[in-house]
Amino acid sequence: MDSSAPPREPILTLPGALTAYVALLAIIHGVCALLPLDLDDLVFGLFAFIPKRYDQTLLAMPFAGGTPAKIWTFVSYSLLHANLSHIGFNVLWLLPFGSALARRFGAVRFFLFMAVTAAAGAAAHLLTHEHALAPMIGASASVSGAMAAAIRFAFVRGSFLSFNRGDADEAARVPALPLLRSLRDPRVLAFLAIWFGTNIIFGVGSIAIGAEGASVAWQAHIGGFFAGLLLFSLFDPIPRLPREFDAPSSDLAEPH
Template identity: 45%
Template sequence: MSPRSERAEREPVFNLPAVIIASLAVLAIVHAVRVYVLDEAQASWLIATFAFFPIRLTGAAIPGFYWPGGVAGDVWTFFSYAFLHGDWMHYSVNALWLAAFGTPLARRFGPWRFLVFSLGGAAAGAAAHLLLYPSGQAPLIGASAAISAQMAASARFAFSAGGRLGGGIPRPDADFRPALSILEMARDRRIVAFLGVWFVFNLVFGLIFTPPGVTNSTIAWEAHLGGFVFGLLCFPWFDPVGSRRR
């Protein structure tokens, strides 16, 4: 038996990887500091500095106002917005999805590959939002785009034979099954139905829910879709296991 299979057998299903626990803790600490420690002016500065504003990159200069962080901030906000949440409900929903979809991916990728991949999903989500709303003035916040990338990536192997959603009893190495190609996924009705439900949920959730706690903030389904496309297409670049062998 390979070391990878032995490791999979030793890992309980609900034993969260350390990188997932650390991610949940960091997101919770950031939100707690914003809500309970910072005053209103400081919290506003935090949002202006780390949330993603499309108008920051495309809008006309505002006399007497300068975006915190300057050009460097123009870059880091593609990633940093994912660490901010509107309220505890917003955080809790993302924490649940992070634990569910991030766990199998973190086991497969390892911590550093997982973190880089997640940041890439966040950046893709911000880019999609910028593309559709180039003059948007509302701050984009939340880890949903990164988690959407994780979900799309997990779907590449979770539905494989022996995977957690592959039908039957999952194999001990369920999180290390060979990945399906996009064509194979498109031919599988289970996967199409699963992704369809996800898409509708995100569309409805993004349209009707505005996170309280951050003035005029938005949870954009377009950002979710951007993260999802990144996760689906860029998964092979990060995957250490590889695709189905024929």
């Protein structure tokens, strides 16, 4: 046995960037849980995403934070959660997909990606809930974006959802397929069908997960998902395969 061989890192060991992101969500939620009710309401008024905040009609009303809050709430809402089950559900889905993405992108790209997909989710929610007064919170749009980005390389041989994978860092750095090529992979199509079907069922059926009395903002999920799927290449530091090697993902050689 070659004792000089480096140890293989477990596939689900969390990278530092994801650990920091999850810790930030937990700390913010913990602090909000300890606040008096009036201060908690103020925090939500300042940092939750409220479509009514952008109302330009005569029915417009003032909100905490004024004009600057119209900018930061496109991202800050994603750091707030209603309760432990709400934050736990988001973190549960983020662990496998966000872990691979954080390893691949590095900390700066990962945090920027989560912010961009959160903003895309807020934009989709605003388009479909114009004038709505109910606040939207939660990291679901960013989590959806991370899932969409991860499937661009997740099924490639050697990656974290393949049956022939290496250690965590190696699995996160396999070359991604072009978007159109990915969308011809039956496994990716099956994943998309399940993901969209689940969101439509929970959204149209008004089934809430993790937030009593609150419906799922499935339009924001879809906005974040499409942003992650389409913008992945702008963040990806790993060179794609040359066109001559654009083979079906099941036939790709395992990276060395």
